[in-house]
Amino acid sequence: MNDRNDVAFIVDDDQIYVFGLKKLIAINNLCKNVLVFENGEKAINHITPIIKNNDQLPDVILLDLNMPVMDGWEFLDEFVKIKPQLSKKIQIYMVSSSINPADIEKAKQYEELSDYLIKPISVEELQRVFSAAA
Amino acid sequence: MDTSDSLKGFFSIAPYAMLAVDASGTILFANAQLETLFGYETSSLTGELLEKLVPDALVGAHTENRKNFMKHPKNREMAKGVDFMAKRKNGETFHAEITLSTFKNEGETIVLAAVRDVSERRELYNRLKVSNEMFRGAFQYSAIGMALVSTDGKFLEVNHNLCNTVGYSEEELLATDFQTITHPDDLDIDLDNVHRVLRGEITTYQIEKRYIHKNGWVVWVLLAVSLVRDTDGNPLHFISQIEDISDRKRTEAALKESEQRWLFALEGSGDGVWDWDVSTNKLFYSAQWKSMLGYEEHEVGTTFDEWEKRVHPDDIEKCLEDLSRHFNKETSYYVNEHRLLCKDGTYKWILDRGKVIEWGDDGKPARVIGTHSDIALQNEKENVVQQSLAIISEQNARLMNFAHIVSHNLRSHSGNFQLLMNLLENADDDDEYEQMLNLLKENAQSLDEAIRHLNEVVQIQTNTNITRQELSLRSFINKTVDTLAGEITKYNVKVINDVAEHDKVFYNPAYLESVLLNFMSNGIKYRHPERVPEIELTTEKNEGKLYLSIKDNGIGINLEKYGKKLFGLYKTFHGNSDARGVGLFITKNQIDAMGGSVDVKSEPNSGTTFKIYFNERQK
Numbered sequence A: 001m002n003d004r005n006d007v008a009f010i011v012d013d014d015q016i017y018v019f020g021l022k023k024l025i026a027i028n029n030l031c032k033n034v035l036v037f038e039n040g041e042k043a044i045n046h047i048t049p050i051i052k053n054n055d056q057l058p059d060v061i062l063l064d065l066n067m068p069v070m071d072g073w074e075f076l077d078e079f080v081k082i083k084p085q086l087s088k089k090i091q092i093y094m095v096s097s098s099i100n101p102a103d104i105e106k107a108k109q110y111e112e113l114s115d116y117l118i119k120p121i122s123v124e125e126l127q128r129v130f131s132a133a134a
Numbered sequence B: 001m002d003t004s005d006s007l008k009g010f011f012s013i014a015p016y017a018m019l020a021v022d023a024s025g026t027i028l029f030a031n032a033q034l035e036t037l038f039g040y041e042t043s044s045l046t047g048e049l050l051e052k053l054v055p056d057a058l059v060g061a062h063t064e065n066r067k068n069f070m071k072h073p074k075n076r077e078m079a080k081g082v083d084f085m086a087k088r089k090n091g092e093t094f095h096a097e098i099t100l101s102t103f104k105n106e107g108e109t110i111v112l113a114a115v116r117d118v119s120e121r122r123e124l125y126n127r128l129k130v131s132n133e134m135f136r137g138a139f140q141y142s143a144i145g146m147a148l149v150s151t152d153g154k155f156l157e158v159n160h161n162l163c164n165t166v167g168y169s170e171e172e173l174l175a176t177d178f179q180t181i182t183h184p185d186d187l188d189i190d191l192d193n194v195h196r197v198l199r200g201e202i203t204t205y206q207i208e209k210r211y212i213h214k215n216g217w218v219v220w221v222l223l224a225v226s227l228v229r230d231t232d233g234n235p236l237h238f239i240s241q242i243e244d245i246s247d248r249k250r251t252e253a254a255l256k257e258s259e260q261r262w263l264f265a266l267e268g269s270g271d272g273v274w275d276w277d278v279s280t281n282k283l284f285y286s287a288q289w290k291s292m293l294g295y296e297e298h299e300v301g302t303t304f305d306e307w308e309k310r311v312h313p314d315d316i317e318k319c320l321e322d323l324s325r326h327f328n329k330e331t332s333y334y335v336n337e338h339r340l341l342c343k344d345g346t347y348k349w350i351l352d353r354g355k356v357i358e359w360g361d362d363g364k365p366a367r368v369i370g371t372h373s374d375i376a377l378q379n380e381k382e383n384v385v386q387q388s389l390a391i392i393s394e395q396n397a398r399l400m401n402f403a404h405i406v407s408h409n410l411r412s413h414s415g416n417f418q419l420l421m422n423l424l425e426n427a428d429d430d431d432e433y434e435q436m437l438n439l440l441k442e443n444a445q446s447l448d449e450a451i452r453h454l455n456e457v458v459q460i461q462t463n464t465n466i467t468r469q470e471l472s473l474r475s476f477i478n479k480t481v482d483t484l485a486g487e488i489t490k491y492n493v494k495v496i497n498d499v500a501e502h503d504k505v506f507y508n509p510a511y512l513e514s515v516l517l518n519f520m521s522n523g524i525k526y527r528h529p530e531r532v533p534e535i536e537l538t539t540e541k542n543e544g545k546l547y548l549s550i551k552d553n554g555i556g557i558n559l560e561k562y563g564k565k566l567f568g569l570y571k572t573f574h575g576n577s578d579a580r581g582v583g584l585f586i587t588k589n590q591i592d593a594m595g596g597s598v599d600v601k602s603e604p605n606s607g608t609t610f611k612i613y614f615n616e617r618q619k
Helices: A015-027 A040-050 A072-085 A101-108 A123-133 B003-013 B032-038 B056-071 B119-140 B160-166 B170-174 B184-198 B246-268 B287-292 B304-308 B316-327 B375-424 B430-462 B473-483 B485-490 B509-525 B559-565 B583-593
Strands: A005-011 A031-037 A060-063 A091-096 A113-118 B017-022 B027-030 B082-087 B093-105 B108-117 B145-150 B155-158 B204-212 B218-229 B235-244 B272-277 B282-285 B334-341 B347-359 B365-374 B469-472 B494-497 B504-507 B534-542 B545-552 B597-603 B607-613
Touching (some): A015 A031, A015 A123, A031 A040, A091 A123, B003 B017, B003 B027, B017 B032, B032 B108, B056 B108, B160 B218, B246 B287, B316 B347, B469 B473, B469 B509, B509 B534, B509 B583, B509 B607, B559 B597
Parallel strands (some): A091 A113
Antiparallel strands (some): B017 B027, B017 B108, B093 B108, B272 B282, B272 B365, B334 B347, B347 B365, B534 B545, B545 B607, B597 B607
């Protein structure tokens, strides 16, 4: 991978999944810096102070749907509010175990979302995600 | 004294007009009475021929008769007097009755005649004769039956029509009395009327009664009776007019039977029937109509008001409007759903349908009939179906949701298994390999737990036949406080149980325990760090329904954010490490399964109140 992404956020409360995903990214050399947030609120709280700091902002966010405190949808709602202040293009992927059609349909209404991916995410999909963001 | 002188003397005082003629028909003398009767002056008839007193046309015949008489003269008694036509001096003729007697005077036959004017009597007689004939004709050939009946009931005269009506011949009837051929059930009323007429209380009477026909069947008649009295007022006989009304009676009976039949048919269908005679404002209400409202047959009258006063005040206006719309012919029939007051004070929903079946000459309704159906019954059935549908739909939605939850949870675990298994061979070192194995183990445990939770939910949702009993809310709360004693002591929680001893719920004991435990432990778990934790339990009644409020002074929930998914599975809102997001989901399912509902009020930092409505069967 020549054009490696510098920063990726994983927003997910499933620690086992997070462990595996990080390992997968490392093995495939997809991203230099991977930050993990266990719910949406923590991710938003991290982004808000560095909103003008493009180096620290992620190229890709892998966002879980079901999380305590602030779930994936709520994170998106908050993200929409701060988006006008962003000068960097951030690709957000919803990554969930839910194959509920209602969730997939709802995801289509967020133009901020690049895609809806179903767990477990494959290496190929992961490579596609990061190459698109590069 | 000369014979003729003594005759003249006798003549002058006789009550009749008299004259004497000789054998040649010459008037020897006439008394003043005769001369007055015939219009002649005194003594002017003496010496005249007898034929002067006879109308011109009859003179010839009279002369002949007189000559024949003189050949064999004889007396003709007064009672056997013969009518003659006589002529007055002015030419006027009149009916006269003449009596003759003859005697010999010195060898000469002399005839004495007494003459009486019978014109008036004859006229009277003729009139009577005509009148009698008219009566006879009317009697015999009357279109209805007629009879003269003696005061003790014997038939004196009967006409053809009566004979035809009762099937007896004239002779047979004249040999019997009306009592014999009258239907036994109608005899008393007839005799009663007869006696009242005889006593002079009434002059006539008219009744419908039955005779027994000679062939045994019943003949219905309309009988009109009047009494004929003599000039002294003594009863002579009755005149009876008898009209055969069997046909009318049969039609009436058939009509009644047909009405009875539809009434029976309608009542049999469970509907009540009403029949309104608008002109008299009489309303017939069928037995079913009354029993539908819980009334006995005799407890409801026959007026419009009996219905009107029972209609629910909110419904009456529309009812009357619908009625008048039909009366104005805007609608082809009247139909209205309204509530009617039952005997027990409750209201019943009625489907009321009616139609004008007779219109008066004034274009207004004369008779209206209709039916009452108990739509509570129909509605009840419909409601049951609707409820079943709602339950099934909700169940279905819940199952769909549950399927997605199951799918999600199983997939997330299986995904993790897959992920870790694939990564095992890429482990950097033994430590990482060991870590991955531990994660696999952790994942397995977590999966097991998830399956247990799902199983618990399945139990609640599929168990439709859970036992319920009457439970004291207060003692179950106390029991929960005992269960939570460890935590309550540890966090110094103040529990206020304000629920009265008599507040009972009809519930499954395990569910009630679980519901109370979940809400109360929730209150402890999410206590506010700066306050002494407090949980207050109170009940209230609203529209007869019992509500339990469980209020805490904890950290609260942002309902704007989380309200919708408060009771979802695996939803936690506080980032609390021991929050599993299972409790409220299961609690909600248990409350639903018991037929109740739960409502939540909360504000971040000020506390949460859960308000539980258990179900309909509670005190």
